[in-house]
Amino acid sequence: MPEGEQFRIGAEVRCAGGEVCGEIRYLDINRDSRTLTHLAVEERGRQGLGRLVPVDDDLHVDATTHQIEFPGTMARFNTLDPSDVTTFVTGTKPRSTA
Secondary structure, X not given: OOOOOOOOOOOEEEEOOOOEEEEEEEEEEEOXXXXXXXXXXXXXXXXXXXXXXXXXXXXXXXXXXXXXXXOOOHHHHOOOOEOOOOOOOOOOOOOOOO
16 A cells, blocks of 8 residues: 555445445544554445455555555455444443333
């Protein structure tokens, strides 16, 4: 991944072969090193089913068109860790909506 690469929220991410994986919803940044670690990519028209795409040497960004390509298939994309994770502080419970 080239240093200084910019990612735009809402940018399209394609899987290998050109199939659209989804759009960037947010960027996951390591707060200690202040480096980008993952792109949270969500399929178009779906909410809450995003996946964390690792930002590493396998992720391809075309320097001229800024197109982003995940090197795997859509099936592989669907096996990535979910981006929408909820954790509760120890000793607390989720609020009941009933």
